Amino acid sequence: MTVLERLRGEAGAAEAYPRLLGAGVDELAGALTEPGQPLWARELAAYRLGLARDPRAFEPLVLLLNHRDPPRCAAAAEALLALGDPRTARAAAALATNPLRTAYALEPVRLLTALRAPESAPALIATLGRLLSPHDPYWRVAVACVEGLGVLADPRARDVLTRAQAHPRLAVAATGALRALSGAGASPG
Template identity: 55%
Template sequence: MPGESDTEVRDRLASVLTAPGAALEVRQAAAVELAAAGDRRAFETLALLLNYRDEARARQAAAALARLGDPRTGRAAAALATNAQRVGYALPAIRLLVELRAPEAVPALTTTLERLLAQPSPAPHERIALACVEGLGALAGARGPAARRALRAATGHPRLAPAAHAALARAGDHTARV
């Protein structure tokens, strides 16, 4: 609105987040704009959208959360990444954890990877498993014993093996190399 102060604009956007009947797209747009302004009132809406079925919507929420810089983001992304019931929607949360280099990243990626590798076939969620392997490599997370075990197990899966070997090599672990 013309003549509104920055505070008034942000207050108006924040009211959209809780307005009854507001469309999802409108809430998301308001949350993204608030995040760009550094307004932490956007956090809850963006955290919910991070694990949304629509991957494009979740990616947009992840990007906004990264800009927002709220200290709760790592914990929220880790909770979403490790939710066994929602693993199919975890890719944006996993990538956000890696981008933020959050302290929760290595344990969350390790847990998710171990759970996927324990399934008879990780194929249904191969993109998620690969993101975990690549994330552990990027974070040098392979230095922890649990992460190394999970990455060594990933070397037994043809689609994951190259990234798992690379992650282990970055950590100075060449024992799994074939």
């Protein structure tokens, strides 16, 4: 299901959905601040503004990136990537590394990987390091960190990836990430 299909389902018969779907950027920005707007309308406005690279979408998208509903987080990450705001990596790193928000860190971790920003590897290393306790319930976030570190191939990740190999749910991905890291180090600069 696409973002727009999901939001259409949430909107039901609301007349505002087709209006927002066809709205220009100024009307969309107005929907972000207009009192009484339902969450689906704010998300639709922020999503469309992000895809249009309108900077007014940044703060609402960051809030959605930290939402408890995974599809909202994924849509926000997609729009933030398209938006191209230089503050995105710092915001995603803050969300990914916040120990009180680990349950909602999957999309910020994936976004950091896609951004390949200077903040990306340090945030993924810190988050993964915190998730290596034996009974941590957020193993999906840990796997995303491991996979992201493999994509980034940052040599600073070697220690945490080596430690991740000892965890059954992370071992295969960690071995692959270390292999990618070794391959990146061997390639000509």
